[in-house]
Amino acid sequence: MTGPSWRERLKPLELVGMAAVLGVFAGVIAVIGTRSIEIAVILAGIAFIAALLVLAMLALAAGDPGDGTDDRPVLEREKPPRRRK
Template identity: 45%
Template structure:
């Protein structure tokens, strides 16, 4: 089993931090418009969850799984794929 680098271990925290920053910005914008803290907190929470899900899906879509030798595990070039 290979040891993950420090950057790989901190990536989830980077994604959560990015989502938290976006949620805070959305919360401030809503609070500035509505002047209601409950509404601002609700919108901040919703935006946090939405950004976490979207960023996670984008990371999964761009992730390329390798076996350590640089070869892709999803390589279906041998023609054995049922599709």
């Protein structure tokens, strides 16, 4: 049985990186507009968290087909049966 590929392992890091870029962009725009570092840091943090949340939800909704037998998004698939202990 093979493990996940490099692309699958780095997917969460890609999402965090994109959210960080959006947060920095919002911070730079806030510094230019307000000339206040404190407000820029707060807005950059809010933008980072919001972007991370939206990107994660989009990634979850898009899903990964896995073995190729079920090509519906992850949230629309049937849940596997629960294991008994």
